[in-house]
Amino acid sequence: MDILDQIKEAGIIGAGGAGFPTHAKxxxxxxxILLNGAECEPLLRVDQQLMELYPDEIIKGFEAAGRIVEAKKAIIGIKNKHKNVISILRNRIExxxxxxxxxxxxxxxxxxAGDEHVLVYELTGRVVPETGIPIQVGCVVINSETVLNIYNALQGKPVIDKFITVTGDIPNRLTVKVPIGTPIRDVLKLSGIENFEGYAVIDGGPMMGPVLSNLDGYVTKKNKGFILLKKTHMLIRKKSSSVExxxxxxxxxxxxxxxxxDMCPRYLLGHNMQPHKMLRSLNYSLSNTEDQKISFLCSQCNLCELFACPVGINPRSANIYIRQxxxxxxxxxxxxxxELHPRKSREYRLLPSKRLVARLGLSEFDKSAPMKVIQMEPEFVHIATRQHVGAPAVPAVSVGDAVKQGQLIGKIPEDSLGAAIHASISGNVTEINNDFIVIRRA
Structure with a gap:
């Protein structure tokens, strides 16, 4: 079995974004080949700690990925504020x-900084085309945790755990590794809070992450962090407003x-994304669809809505409505x-993270969330058959089967884009439906 097949068999997907199957990328x-270690969403602390704690594994996994795509150069992109991590990585590379x-x-x-188009430009000087992807300019972008999973796959270990930051307005901020399929409520209770009645939870970063409609879900390979804030917090109120x-x-x-x-990251890279025109089109009932097509260029970074607008309205929401x-x-x-070129004003309009955190009302919560070793032992895990881009996994087990941790339980459908799934605990399969394979701990 070659390295690409090992990655495919391990069920690796992008751990920091939409969940694109890594073997396909x-x-x-x-x-x-570029390693996205920017972790640009405020408050999240996974990637920076993984690079510090597992530098050799990440470097070796990154090298292996680079050799697969026959890259001439493998570049790790990391924010300059992480001086210690940068020093560790450079030392271990040597x-x-x-x-x-x-x-x-x-x-x-x-x-x-972690947006793929922005990262490609900052590390290579190349601009990804409108509606394009990095491979169109000779680049492949991969996340830090994904690279760690590649290293593990080469050791015969599939993806059965996920690193997650739990942070926000809570007593205990931490980053922890949990079995995939763990109830989200169990993870949230590590915060030191038992009653979530007065809290809302953002799934992911404060800029792009949605507010969970309920807390009865389960951890997937795509989860990166959970931010708990009081329901009265400005950010929660903003994110909870409807399209209407x-x-x-x-x-x-x-x-x-x-x-x-003027502050849109894609516009500043030379793309024709212009949120103010979407607002104009919506507010004045303009119907020229040709002018509205630029709504497809939005990266959903939410900078326009949560920072740039001086009167606090919703350019991104207007864009989403028109695109739909x-x-x-x-x-x-x-x-x-x-041929695209960054606009001359770009260097003067980059948004410092600290200013963003202050505008979001999160400065008092912008603190460390140290990695902690906690043995999470949920009685049941619900492993989603679709936690990736592509077709859902086809069950490879039946109700009543005894399975071991790491065992393949869901296969990629034939001739389809997808990712395999594996048992994150040892136990018995108690239920299989369209969405989950449920395992009860032995």
């Missing part, structure tokens, strides 16, 4: 004698100042620009 050839292939490049502490509420506010208050556009209407009409955006 590494099937392409690229000039550069000790492992990989300095001619792997290098560390420092990123500014800005948001969204956003539309009413937008019509009442938009000044057409175009700050949402175009999708319903089967209208798509076709890029016309063949």
């Amino acid at each position: 590494l099937a392409s050839k690229a000039e550069y 000790v492992l004698k990989l300095g001619d292939f792997v290098e560390v490049k420092e990123l500014q502490d800005v948001y969204p 509420q956003a539309k009413r506010v937008n019509k009442a208050a938009c000044e057409q100042c175009r700050m949402c556009t 209407k175009l999708i319903e009409q089967d209208i798509k955006y076709k890029p016309t620009q063949t």
Whole structure:
């Protein structure tokens, strides 16, 4: 079995984003392979700690991924504020004698430094085309935890655990490794809070993460962190508003100042994304779909809505609404620009993370969440059959089967994009449905 097959069998997906199957991403050839260690979402602390605690494993996994895509150079991108981690990585690269292939490049502490398009530009000087992906400019981008999972796969270990930061307005901030399929409530209780009645939970970072509608879900390979805040917090109120509420506010208050556009990370890279035009189109009932097609260029970073707008309205919501209407009409955006260049104003409009944290009202919670070894032993795990981009996994077990930790329980459908899933605990399969395979601990 070659390395790519080992990665495929281990069920590895992107651990820091949409969950694209890693074996499919590494099937392409690229000039550069880039490790996204930016972790640009405020308050999350997974990647920076993994690089500090497991530098050799991450470097070796990254090298292996780079060799698969036949990259000429493997570049680790990490924010310059993580001085100790940078020192550790550079030292271990030299000790492992990989300095001619792997290098560390420092990123500014800005948001969204971890956006794939932004990362590619900062590390290589190349601009990914509109609606494009990094491979179009000879790059493959991979996350720190994903690289650690690649190293583990080469040791015969599938993905059965997930590193998660639990933080926010809580007594105990921490980062912990938990079995995939663990009830989210069990993870949240590590915060020191038992009654969540007055709290809301953001699934992921404060900028892009949604507010959970209920807490009865289960950990997947894509979860990165849970942020607990009081329901009265400004950020929770903002994120909880409906599309209809956003539309009413937008019509009442938009000044057409175009700050949402002038600070848009994709616009600053040279793309034609202009959120203020989406607001104009919505507020004045303009119907020119040609002008509205640029809504497909939005990266959903939420900077326009949660920072740039001086009157606190919802440019991103307007963009989402318009894009959905175009999708319903089967209208798509076709890029016309063949060569993109960052706008001259870009260097003056990068958003420092500390300013963003202050605007979000999170400064008092922007503290360390140290890695802790806690033995999580849920009685039941619900392992999702679809926790990745592509088709859901096809069950490879039956109700009543005894399974061992690490055993394959869901296969990739034939001729489909997908990812395998494995038992995160040893026990017996008690239920199989369209969404989950349920295992009770032995």
